[in-house]
Amino acid sequence: MVESALKVAETRSGQVCIVAVSGRIDSTNANDLLTRLNTLLSSGEKILLVDFKEVLYLTSAAFRVLLVATDEAERNAARFVLCSVLGQVRDLFEMGGLLDAFTILGSREEAVAKLGLA
């Protein structure tokens, strides 16, 4: 059984700061995720890759956090990219008509390879 509590782990691959998120993202923990993302952006990270592979679902609160983080990244001249948006999570992005609101790449490896060259 996959752990449902939100966990956020950071790793680095060259210039890319990878934020691996797992569990559910909803109103009870969305602000924790926003704080982490804002901290990374304000610390000068220029390429932030959020890996959704282990995310089980996300609610409207999570979508708002991701949109706010996208704005924040723009203000900091940083790139904010999502990867491994799969299954039910992808369905939710699609249902919300939000696939185009973010830069979404394939797997983590593909995303790192692409962003590393940019």
Add this chain to the structure above:
Amino acid sequence: MARPVGLLYAVDDAVPAGMLVLSALQHIGVIATTLFYPLILAREAGFDPHATLNFMSLCMLTLAVGTALLCVRSKFVGSGYLCPAGYTQIYLGPCLFALQNGGLAVMFGMTVVAGFLQTALAPALRRLRPLLPSEIAGLVTAIIGLSIATLGMRYVLGIQGHREIRADSVVIAVIALATMIVLNIWTKGLTKLFCAMIGMLFGCAASAVLGQLDLSIVASSAGEALMRVPVVQFVGWKFDAALLAPFAMVAVASTLQTLGNVSTAQRINDADWLRPSFRSLSGGVAANGIASMFGGMVGTPGVNVYTACVGLSSATGITSRRVGYAISVILLVLATVPVAAGVFLAVPYPVIGALQLFLGAFVLTSGLQMITARMLDSRRTIVIGLSFAIAVTADIYRDAFATLPPVLQPVFGNSLVLGTTCAVLLNLIMRIGVRKRESLNLEPGPLDREAVEEFLSEQGGRWAARREVVSRATFGLVQVLEVIGSRPGGVEIEASFDEFSLDIRVRHAGAPLALPEHRPSTREIVASEEGERLLAGYLLRRSADRISSRAAGERAETQLHYDH
């Protein structure tokens, strides 16, 4: 959707031109045997040879239109699968009754009514789903297979009209049937693909040798023009309220037969098939209804997806929809050639019998597979077992049922209609007590997501609900609770389940939820919590199969419905 082993051309595949035409001709050879049903009506109506040939051409025109409508893939009309049209025994009984008691105008008028009723049923099929589960569609298919084989056996034995078995009929049928079986089982390539057509040709050759090939109907077409447009010869349509019940049953039986056939066509194309796609079923039923209305309008009986053709596509592995279009075009051309109608009607009965026996085997087993694909608990066992047994009695006790009041004749005089009516009614009765309910009360305070997830996960497991549906429902419930927030008096949650739906009802203080049809802009979502709430409502509307939120006294009630 997984491609089954042995499928040569799937529903969307292109078929080489030569193969396409030959395959379409083989289907037409099979479909043509159903012209026997309108021929019975033509004889009953007392048509002369010229009128009979014109009537048969009109019948081919209806089949051409029906096949195109049934096979096309569109939003509202068409199954999207290779489901050619044929004439059916479903219409025969009520049409004969209408003809004898009101004449041609009543027969055609009531055919239009039956087609209209069937078309009207199509959009409601999803809601009627609990009443028409796939095991009943399987039962319908199995009964049709049995009916085809039973009728085929009568022709094989040559006992039509008299009681003794005719040796020449049996010899002809055995030659035709053996050819079909040997080519289908022990050969490959073209001979396997066209086993039915080759078997029929061998049967016709044997009939000629034994002096059983009657070409008088072909000869009667010799005086006709080589090509001509068939004319609507008996204009007039009448409605008879007394015949509404039998023709309404025709619409229901025809719908069930379509459901069985389209489900079979879907299953043939998908090794992972578990349950039918309703868009395709609704499109098929609407197409069938429109085709029957067209038939009534031009002066022919109603049509149905021809089960034997679906069986043929299973036997040969050619299931491309394009074959259906080819069938339609060729039938359209043949409708203008009087001699074509004559040739089709000259196929000897033992050959038709062999073909029906051969295809009936595929249809019957396909129906049995659809039934056993479902877990048969006691309720389903009673519905299917009892209905099947009762259906068989329609043929055994035909004479006894013939003494029933006329309004009941179309039901009790036809094994298919009797069996399906029984199954639908028994299924309705057996649904009593099927729905299970559980509730959970949340105290005022922060969202306890774990408690909510555990509640749905545990109940879902206990009810054997599909994981994917429970997962969607969990998202929906958490999203609703997130929007509601902490409310005085807490939140009451009630989840209820039967095999067709998972429903969640949430009662809480405050106003109903906003469920917008359009997504708020990303600016609105970022700018305020109101934007986020509107996004939540939009996501809920999109993720649930049905949702409503309304004021209920001093509290609000939100209902989420998920198809299962």
